[in-house]
Structures are given as C-alpha cells and as structure tokens.
Amino acid sequence: MDRLIKLLNKDKKMVVGLMSGTSIDGIDCALVEIEGSGLNTKVNLLKFYNHPISLELKRDILKACSITQSSVELICRLNFKIGEEFAEAVLKICELVGINCNDVDLIGSHGQTIYHIPQNSTLQMGEASVIAEKTGIAVVADFRVRDVAAGGHGAPLVPYTEYLLYRNSYKTIALQNIGGIGNVTVIPKGCGINEVYAFDTGPGNMMIDAIVEKITNGKMRFDEEGKLASKGKINTKLLSELMLHPFIIKNPPKTTGREEFGLEYSEKILEKYLNSNVSESDIINTVTYFTATSICENYRKFILLKHDIDEVIISGGGTYNKTLIRMIKEELKGINVLTQEDIGLSSEAKEAVAFAILANEAIHGNANNLPNVTEANKSVVMGKIMY
Numbered sequence: 468m469d470r471l472i473k474l475l476n477k478d479k480k481m482v483v484g485l486m487s488g489t490s491i492d493g494i495d496c497a498l499v500e501i502e503g504s505g506l507n508t509k510v511n512l513l514k515f516y517n518h519p520i521s522l523e524l525k526r527d528i529l530k531a532c533s534i535t536q537s538s539v540e541l542i543c544r545l546n547f548k549i550g551e552e553f554a555e556a557v558l559k560i561c562e563l564v565g566i567n568c569n570d571v572d573l574i575g576s577h578g579q580t581i582y583h584i585p586q587n588s589t590l591q592m593g594e595a596s597v598i599a600e601k602t603g604i605a606v607v608a609d610f611r612v613r614d615v616a617a618g619g620h621g622a623p624l625v626p627y628t629e630y631l632l633y634r635n636s637y638k639t640i641a642l643q644n645i646g647g648i649g650n651v652t653v654i655p656k657g658c659g660i661n662e663v664y665a666f667d668t669g670p671g672n673m674m675i676d677a678i679v680e681k682i683t684n685g686k687m688r689f690d691e692e693g694k695l696a697s698k699g700k701i702n703t704k705l706l707s708e709l710m711l712h713p714f715i716i717k718n719p720p721k722t723t724g725r726e727e728f729g730l731e732y733s734e735k736i737l738e739k740y741l742n743s744n745v746s747e748s749d750i751i752n753t754v755t756y757f758t759a760t761s762i763c764e765n766y767r768k769f770i771l772l773k774h775d776i777d778e779v780i781i782s783g784g785g786t787y788n789k790t791l792i793r794m795i796k797e798e799l800k801g802i803n804v805l806t807q808e809d810i811g812l813s814s815e816a817k818e819a820v821a822f823a824i825l826a827n828e829a830i831h832g833n834a835n836n837l838p839n840v841t842e843a844n845k846s847v848v849m850g851k852i853m854y
C-alpha cells in the first residue's frame with residue numbers, strides 16, 4: 468500500500484500505456500508524463516514505440532479469436548505469451564529513451580481482445596501478473612470487464628480521456644479514429660461530460676488490409692500511404708453493393724468488428740469482383756472510398772442533422788493512408804479536417820496514451836467510464852490494480 472500512496476502523492480508520473488487493437492499490427496506503447504488527474508489531467512508524450520508482433524503470433528491470435536478454430540489450450544497459452552510481449556514492449560521503450568524501468572511509475576494495459584459479447588462478457592488477454600513480474604512496475608489492466616459488469620458494452624473507453632483532453636468551449640469537435648474499425652467521438656462545444664457521444668462508423672483499415680494482404684500473398688499487410696488505391700478508380704457497381712451494408716445506416720449507439728467487416732466479408736467481395744474482371748487497383752480504390760464515405764455518411768445522418776461540427780481530428784493508423792484522408796476531406800468540404808499531427812500530437816500513439824490516462828484515473832479512484840457512451844448502469848472505476 469505504501470508504494471501506491473507514494474505514487475499518488477507524486478506531482479508528475481511516468482506512465483506507459485499499452486494497446487493492441489483489432490488490426491493486430493503490433494503493440495502500441497506510449498511513454499507519457501501525467502500531471503494531475505480528472506479534469507486537471509495534463510499529458511506529455513515522451514516516446515511512442517510500436518512493438519512488432521510476429522506473423523506466427525498474429526495467426527495464433529486470429530485463431531484464438533475464431534469460434535471454429537480456437538481452443539482452451541491456445542487461449543491459456545496466449546494469455547501468458549501476450550503478457551510477455553507486452554512486458555517486452557515496456558522494456559524496449561525504456562531502452563529506447565535511455566531510462567531505467569524503475570523510473571516508470573505505472574503501466575496501463577488494454578491487452579488484446581480475444582472475444583467480446585456486448586453487455587454480457589468480454590475477454591482481453593495479456594496477463595497483467597506477467598507484465599508486473601517482468602517489469603517490476605505497478606500495472607493497471609483489464610479495464611473493459613468492469614464496465615460490462617455494470618451493464619455496459621465495455622466500449623468505447625477512449626471518449627472519457629478525449630473529454631479530459633480535447634473539450635472546448637467554442638468548438639464542436641469530432642474525433643475520428645481509423646484503426647481496424649472506424650469510430651467517432653463527438654464533443655459538442657461547452658458540453659458536460661455526459662453530453663459526449665460516440666459510436667463505430669464501420670470499417671477503418673480492416674477491409675483495405677484484408678484485400679491488400681490477399682492480393683500480395685501476404686507480402687504487404689496494408690496499403691502503404693494509400694499508393695495502391697491511388698492507382699485505381701471507383702467501380703460504381705461494387706460501391707453500390709458495399710453501401711447496402713446494413714451497419715452504415717443503423718442508428719447509434721452501435722459497434723462493429725471483424726465479424727462484419729473482417730476477412731470473410733472482404734475476401735468474398737474481392738473474389739466476386741475479380742471474377743467479373745474488375746482490376747485489383749479499382750477494387751482497392753473502391754474499398755478505400757467506401758471506408759471514407761461510410762464515415763462521412765454516418766456524420767451526415769447521425770451528427771450533422773443535430774448540430775454543426777467545427778473540427779474533425781483524425782487518428783489511428785488510417786491517418787497515414789493519404790488516399791483515404793484525401794477522400795474524407797473531399798466529402799466533408801466546409802468542415803476543418805485535421806490529423807493529430809496537424810495539432811502537434813500523434814495519430815498512432817493516441818489510444819495507447821488513453822490507456823495510460825485510464826490507469827492514472829484508476830489509481831486515483833476516479834470513475835473512468837462514460838455510462839452515457841457505454842450504456843453502463845453507473846459510473847465505475849475500471850481497471851485491476853497490480854503492484
């Protein structure tokens with residue numbers, strides 16, 4: 468307990484946030500300095516590092532996520548294996564900035580989602596005990612389960628941290644993340660914490676990644692800077708078929724995942740249109756356009772009918788797909804569309820930073836879910852503390 472009390476009394480804490488999303492493209496690791504807590508939180512990013520996940524481990528994780536291929540042995544083994552990889556990521560980031568592990572006060576770890584049953588149960592792997600043992604640092608992990616136990620979806624969790632960091636009295640801000648899935652958080656100008664709303668917009672990079680990986684026989688895992696997409700043009704027949712996807716016009720709150728926009732769906736589309744002689748680059752261009760327009764269509768239907776948006780700030784790996792970003796900007800003419808980099812922050816680090824903040828909130832005993840967003844019955848302190 469002494470250790471925790473000492474930690475609480477520190478003005479500034481060194482915290483590492485760890486996150487691995489649905490893309491399974493590596494463990495995002497952000498070393499930050501956090502001052503204060505709650506509405507007084509101030510964060511400074513010191514270093515971001517993406518710890519690679521081997522193709523073998525990625526395949527094992529995908530297997531563990533699959534109802535037909537998973538096994539209890541695999542899930543049990545991966546829980547420790549992923550914990551070890553998360554710990555490695557922490558050791559590596561300390562080495563990269565030339566500090567000792569003992570200088571880090573706290574780790575906030577999201578883990579790797581293996582399965583999610585909305586408002587019923589959710590399972591993230593990456594054993595916190597392993598991370599604590601290997602690093603000697605206090606760990607807060609496994610955030611989502613507490614919100615689910617309180618009747619919520621256990622997602623999204625980032626909007627709470629976005630309210631702390633981005634709220635603005637004069638501007639309505641939409642924070643669009645483009646990871647495997649796309650999701651948006653809306654912070655109306657001058658709003659209270661309970662007026663924040665958020666929902667998934669549909670695919671982020673998931674379909675683009677699946678199609679590029681398939682076409683290149685696994686040589687490329689994503690469309691680097693959107694170059695492949697930029698060589699093609701829109702195929703209207705394919706676009707019309709994609710736009711019929713029921714998720715796009717579904718009313719929020721709504722969440723989606725691999726089940727709807729993953730490998731199976733993407734490969735079916737690819738095969739069908741390759742068979743009708745549509746070129747690979749036209750398919751990639753059209754799927755990229757679908758990703759952009761599904762985001763914008765959600766804005767038109769579920770945000771702009773209620774109120775204006777002054778600023779869209781994009782984050783996540785999709786920020787680096789130039790074709791995708793150009794398409795979004797064209798569709799949202801009249802709205803200021805920026806990336807995290809445009810405002811001096813980091814697109815790739817944002818989610819990992821969020822889990823560092825959620826961990827800081829947990830040790831301060833601050834409720835860190837947004838019941839309005841997750842549909843939980845009440846505010847709760849998420850995160851299991853291990854020290």
Ligand SMILES: Nc1ncnc2c1ncn2[C@@H]1O[C@H](COP(=O)(O)OP(=O)(O)O)[C@@H](O)[C@H]1O
Pocket residue numbers: 487488489490491492645646647648672676688689690691692693782783784785787788789815
């Ligand atoms: N240089 C790049 N050019 C194009 N796309 C990129 C680039 N870097 C990352 N991405 C995309 O971002 C994805 C990872 O985004 P991320 O925000 O980490 O998603 P997740 O939270 O699902 O892990 C990659 O799979 C890829 O599609």
Ligand SMILES: [Mg+2]
Pocket residue numbers: 487488489490491492493495
């Ligand atoms: Mg990622």
